[in-house]
Amino acid sequence: MKLHFIDRTSSATNSLSVTQNSHPHFLKFWHFHPELELVLIVKSTGTRFVGDSIEKFNEGELVLLGKNLPHMWINDPSYYKGSTDLKAEAIAVHFKKEFLGIQFFETPEMKAIAHLISRASLGIVFPDISKALKKKIKGLIKLNDFDKVVSLLQILQELAKNSNSRILSSNGFVKPFNNNDSQDLKKIYEYIFKNFNKPISSNKVAEVANMNPSAFSRFFTKIHRKSFTRYLNEIRVGYACKMLIEGEQKIISICYESGFRNVSNFNRQFKLIRGITPNEFAKIYDDTTELE
Structure with missing residues (x-):
């Protein structure tokens, strides 16, 4: 399967982007990019491909992807029938690790988020997040630029403390190196x-x-x-x-x-x-x- 690189630098006007996608189905597009990606599945079901992980996905799940990690969401076959009224909806947040400065996440206050970003190199799924957190993620789309940054940091901090999460891809697909390792x-x-x-x-x-x-x-x-x-x-x-x-x-x-x-x-x-x-x-x- 051909892997596609997505370059957002030519169209980027902000250090992070928030998009709300609503289509008959998600694109069948195996791709990667230098930005981290936080994806909330609002509606639809299907199969999620992250690195070498292949799993079913459902409404309400949240996934955090590290930079350059190949991924794709494919809906169930019923979504590709022309007569269906099914919808695939998701909120996607894209940002680079250094979007607030190269050393920002190296500060003591950001230690938990830094660890979360390190784990995201293999992809992390949060299968059951709270309604309040879902609402906060959906609300990002309406915020001004400054408040988006503040709210995203709050979201990442909450995810860093979430114990109900699971790594998706395997160590052999993406080589993990952590500066904090002994x-x-x-x-x-x-x-x-x-x-x-x-x-x-x-x-x-x-x-x-x-x-x-x-x-x-x-x-x-x-x-x-x-x-x-x-x-x-x-x-x-x-x-x-x-x-x-x-x-x-x-x-x-x-x-x-x-x-x-x-x-x-x-x-x-x-x-x-x-x-x-x-x-x-x-x-x-x-x-x-x-x-x-």
């Missing part, structure tokens, strides 16, 4: 992302982190709430998803390039992590391309 974690991440498509042992990563193997295992599991092997397989599957979406290589080549040593284990781990096989995953994107 030096030990940075060493671990750098080694994993440089070598994930080669044979990697937890003992070797422990050596890189200057830990003994048992201490490394406890440390890694505490931080990620999963074993190192599971995390590594998620990285590899995420990378495989990226190549499957691009559709330029055969699955057997993708298997080895993403770090798996045989196709059967690749298929098994892919289904365990994504819930479908590599073939089924690729077919979803092929079918989507045919609809464009």
Whole structure:
């Protein structure tokens, strides 16, 4: 599926934009842009594509997307029938991380929002936000420029405190680096992302982190709430998803390039992590391309 870059710089007159979209259906447009995007689904249902995440979406859900994260919303088939009176409605807010200055979100007062923006690099879904927050997001469209900025900061602060949220895309699709990570974690991440498509042992990563193997295992599991092997397989599957979406290589080549040593284990781990096989995953994107 072809990925499109959207450049808003030529038409932008403000540091953030708020748009209210109401159409018979959302555009089937797989795209990315340097702005973060906050999307409230007001009406309609369908399938949401964010990075390598493919899930159903419903009215009322809120999604925060990091910069350059590919995404697309496709409505259910009933929305594309000419005689239907169904509507797809959404509120979309676009802003760059540095829209208030390069160091604004590095201040102590903005720590919670900075962490939220970092998490958004993989996409975050808030499936059940309060009516008051929905009203505040819808109200952005009517505010003057100054009040929009103030209200957006309030919204982001509330989302940063929201415990009912979930990361969408996988670590392998978008490489996460956080300036607040410890030096030990940075060493671990750098080694994993440089070598994930080669044979990697937890003992070797422990050596890189200057830990003994048992201490490394406890440390890694505490931080990620999963074993190192599971995390590594998620990285590899995420990378495989990226190549499957691009559709330029055969699955057997993708298997080895993403770090798996045989196709059967690749298929098994892919289904365990994504819930479908590599073939089924690729077919979803092929079918989507045919609809464009």
